[in-house]
Amino acid sequence: MKKIGNEYYLMHKNIPVCLMEVSEDGRLGSCRRNEAQAEHFPLGGRMNDMKFHDWWKDRAIPKTRNGAKSALQKLGYESTNSALVDNLALSLSDCYWIKPRGEDLSWEDVNLFTNDFVDTFGELTINKDHVIDLRKKTRFQCAASQGELQKKWCIDEAGKRYMVKGNYGSSYQQSLNEIFATALHRQQGFDNYTEYILTTVDVEGEVEGIGCMSYDFCSENLECISAWELLQTTKFKQNESLYYPLKRVCMSLGISDDEFTRFMDYEIMTDYLISNTDRHMNNISIVRNPDTLEILGFAPIYDSGNSMFYNIPYLDLEHVKLSSIKTHSFIDKESKLLSYVQDRNVVDIEKAIMSFDIYEKDLYERQIRIPRLKQLYEQKLMKLEAFQKGRNIWKDV
Numbered sequence: 001m002k003k004i005g006n007e008y009y010l011m012h013k014n015i016p017v018c019l020m021e022v023s024e025d026g027r028l029g030s031c032r033r034n035e036a037q038a039e040h041f042p043l044g045g046r047m048n049d050m051k052f053h054d055w056w057k058d059r060a061i062p063k064t065r066n067g068a069k070s071a072l073q074k075l076g077y078e079s080t081n082s083a084l085v086d087n088l089a090l091s092l093s094d095c096y097w098i099k100p101r102g103e104d105l106s107w108e109d110v111n112l113f114t115n116d117f118v119d120t121f122g123e124l125t126i127n128k129d130h131v132i133d134l135r136k137k138t139r140f141q142c143a144a145s146q147g148e149l150q151k152k153w154c155i156d157e158a159g160k161r162y163m164v165k166g167n168y169g170s171s172y173q174q175s176l177n178e179i180f181a182t183a184l185h186r187q188q189g190f191d192n193y194t195e196y197i198l199t200t201v202d203v204e205g206e207v208e209g210i211g212c213m214s215y216d217f218c219s220e221n222l223e224c225i226s227a228w229e230l231l232q233t234t235k236f237k238q239n240e241s242l243y244y245p246l247k248r249v250c251m252s253l254g255i256s257d258d259e260f261t262r263f264m265d266y267e268i269m270t271d272y273l274i275s276n277t278d279r280h281m282n283n284i285s286i287v288r289n290p291d292t293l294e295i296l297g298f299a300p301i302y303d304s305g306n307s308m309f310y311n312i313p314y315l316d317l318e319h320v321k322l323s324s325i326k327t328h329s330f331i332d333k334e335s336k337l338l339s340y341v342q343d344r345n346v347v348d349i350e351k352a353i354m355s356f357d358i359y360e361k362d363l364y365e366r367q368i369r370i371p372r373l374k375q376l377y378e379q380k381l382m383k384l385e386a387f388q389k390g391r392n393i394w395k396d397v
């Protein structure tokens with residue numbers, strides 16, 4: 001076979017799971033699996049080599065990430081794939097990485113959970129022109145991560161890792177929505193959500209804007225696997241709802257019917273309330289212990305920013321038809337998602353009355369949206385109440 005690149009071991013902490021060829025620009029060539037450690041091989045790549053190639057491709061920062069093109073240029077990378085290889089494919093969401101064959105490196109030497117790093121790539125996507133030149137200060141310049149919004153990983157004074165996220169376009173609503181969703185989950189007393197906190201980010205020029213941050217819910221002892229990755233272990237039909245295939249996989253991994261249903265009931269109903277239209281399969285994850293491979297349940301609810309009509313212009317807000325909202329989730333009709341709910345009472349309507357003060361932090365000209373957002377949310381609350389009383393509201397026209 002023609003050699004296309006250098007040889008690397010794909011490592012799960014200190015366990016080599018396969019030997020693979022990777023070109024400098026990050027393309028995967030041949031791969032020889034370590035059958036003795038098959039259990040540690042990434043779930044998403046189990047089924048066949050094509051799936052494994054996809055798993056690898058998905059690991060790089062998407063090239064469509066806001067700000068990625070200019071950040072790559074500034075760092076001298078050809079592509080987000082070459083950045084991935086140069087940074088040993090390390091991430092702060094799981095314990096996979098690549099080790100050049102013949103190099104004496106261990107997980108303890110390289111992992112981002114305990115070794116210092118500066119996410120220069122992230123810094124460049126978040127703060128654009130106004131950035132301190134940190135190149136060559138540390139060995140690692142970026143962590144693998146998913147998602148379209150500009151984001152960076154940082155370390156606080158206590159050594160805790162956190163992610164800062166920006167917004168798309170010229171409003172801060174996505175970040176404010178994360179705070180709004182956090183408040184809803186807190187009021188509900190739900191015990192499995194990611195807390196988002198407001199922070200400042202530089203936007204164009206030297207202007208200080210609003211972003212949000214969340215602490216890493218993963219660690220060396222807890223790694224994340226997305227629902228999308230889980231779905232790669234099973235066969236499902238195009239156009240089929242993804243709910244049941246996902247449930248099947250989760251149950252085969254040891255998540256109980258009860259746990260699955262309770263989590264989904266809650267997530268579907270709260271997403272409905274905030275009109276989150278982006279609960280796609282990378283925005284749901286499970287967590288496991290990377291050493292014992294024991295599945296520990298669902299990752300805390302994260303990424304609720306694409307909600308509350310964030311992308312609908314002010315003048316169109318009064319024409320929103322709540323019964324026909326489209327979403328990127330198990331199926332595409334938002335209200336129909338409610339048909340999966342088994343226990344309609346896992347959300348407490350009385351504890352879902354929200355303050356909208358947070359939206360006063362948006363750009364001045366966006367604040368006229370607040371009364372309208374409030375009205376739409378109240379209509380959603382009433383619909384959810386009717387649903388709890390037994391009305392199958394997805395049948396409404």
Ligand SMILES: Nc1ncnc2c1ncn2[C@@H]1O[C@H](COP(=O)(O)OP(=O)(O)OP(=O)(O)O)[C@@H](O)[C@H]1O
Nearest residue numbers: 093145146147148149214215216217218282302303
């Ligand atoms: N606090 C966290 N701890 C650990 N991993 C996280 C955390 N926040 C996000 N992630 C990981 O990073 C990925 C990207 O983050 P997030 O979904 O918030 O970004 P996004 O750009 O809004 O995504 P999208 O493209 O879905 O809109 C997530 O899918 C998840 O795997």
Ligand SMILES: [Mg+2]
Nearest residue numbers: 147282283303
């Ligand atoms: Mg996301």
